[in-house]
Amino acid sequence: MNPEAFLNLDRVIHEKGRLAIMSMLAASPELSFTELRDALSMTDGNVTTHIRTLQEAGYVAVAKSYQNKRPLTTVSLTTAGRKAFTDYVDLLEKIVQQTRKIK
Amino acid sequence: METDWAAEHLQTIRTLMERTAVYRRALAPIMVWNGIAGIFAGLAGWKLAFNSAHVFIVFWSTAALLAIIGSFLLVRRQAIKDSEPFWSPPTRRIAQALLPPLFIGAFLNGCAVCGTWSDKSDGSYLAFIQVLFWLFLYGCAAHSAAFFMTRGMKLFGWIFIAAGCALFLAATVPDKNWLSGLSPHLLMAGTFGGLHLAYGIYLYLTEKGKNAS
Numbered sequence: 001m002n003p004e005a006f007l008n009l010d011r012v013i014h015e016k017g018r019l020a021i022m023s024m025l026a027a028s029p030e031l032s033f034t035e036l037r038d039a040l041s042m043t044d045g046n047v048t049t050h051i052r053t054l055q056e057a058g059y060v061a062v063a064k065s066y067q068n069k070r071p072l073t074t075v076s077l078t079t080a081g082r083k084a085f086t087d088y089v090d091l092l093e094k095i096v097q098q099t100r101k102i103k
Numbered sequence: 104m105e106t107d108w109a110a111e112h113l114q115t116i117r118t119l120m121e122r123t124a125v126y127r128r129a130l131a132p133i134m135v136w137n138g139i140a141g142i143f144a145g146l147a148g149w150k151l152a153f154n155s156a157h158v159f160i161v162f163w164s165t166a167a168l169l170a171i172i173g174s175f176l177l178v179r180r181q182a183i184k185d186s187e188p189f190w191s192p193p194t195r196r197i198a199q200a201l202l203p204p205l206f207i208g209a210f211l212n213g214c215a216v217c218g219t220w221s222d223k224s225d226g227s228y229l230a231f232i233q234v235l236f237w238l239f240l241y242g243c244a245a246h247s248a249a250f251f252m253t254r255g256m257k258l259f260g261w262i263f264i265a266a267g268c269a270l271f272l273a274a275t276v277p278d279k280n281w282l283s284g285l286s287p288h289l290l291m292a293g294t295f296g297g298l299h300l301a302y303g304i305y306l307y308l309t310e311k312g313k314n315a316s
Binding site for chain 2: 067
């Protein structure tokens with residue numbers, strides 16, 4: 001198998017927790033912090049750390065607002081984040097196809 | 104080995120995306136509420152003899168509006184309980200999927216009410232036609248919404264469409280005496296009320312089974 005495809009995988013997205021967050025955001029225009037935390041059974045600290053990493057990479061945008069007088073944090077994919085996610089999935093599919101050919 | 108992790112990653116991505124896109128609020132209480140409201144309205148309309156066409160349409164439009172308001176309140180209660188936003192992306196998608204057939208239904212209702220406003224005679228036949236339209240349109244609406252909900256909703260939509268087809272075929276038989284003896288209100292109670300209630304009970308039983316496992 002060509003190892004180049006594996007080396008080209010986006011390391012920011014490749015981490016399990018961040019990949020899960022990116023996958024959920026790819027299917028929805030935006031999600032609240034609590035929705036992500038509950039759906040992925042993560043701790044507040046874990047979600048915060050992953051979102052910060054994704055935000056620093058320019059893949060997600062975080063918006064803070066109020067709903068029913070309670071603070072609401074929503075997260076959404078940026079254009080760069082959506083492209084990075086699509087590229088990542090394409091690369092994964094290539095890896096699967098390449099290895100199937102070898103088999 | 105490497106294929107396994109890549110394929111597993113793809114499967115995880117797919118599962119997470121599907122789970123996020125699908126509407127997750129419990130449907131059972133909504134279905135039971137709509138079923139009870141439908142049956143109650145059907146019996147009330149039949150007992151009160153709301154037989155002229157425009158009264159029939161206005162009565163059932165009001166009943167539908169109350170059923171929708173009740174459903175939204177149930178969704179809101181669940182959202183508050185789970186500390187989630189009420190107007191979530193899946194809820195928005197479902198509302199958008201439901202909107203075109205429901206808009207057509209409302210438009211046809213408006214036209215039919217305007218056209219029969221001064222007619223005080225028995226409007227059972229027109230009411231029967233209206234029930235057919237409602238069954239078809241509601242079936243289409245449920246089927247569209249099912250793309251963002253549990254798979255059973257697609258079948259639920261098809262049952263409404265099938266019920267509409269069966270009624271239409273029954274109405275084409277030469278001997279229509281049976282039609283005059285059939286109250287459109289009871290027809291509404293049996294179809295809209297009965298089907299919602301049956302699906303709600305089914306959901307309660309299956310959800311309990313899932314929770315127990």
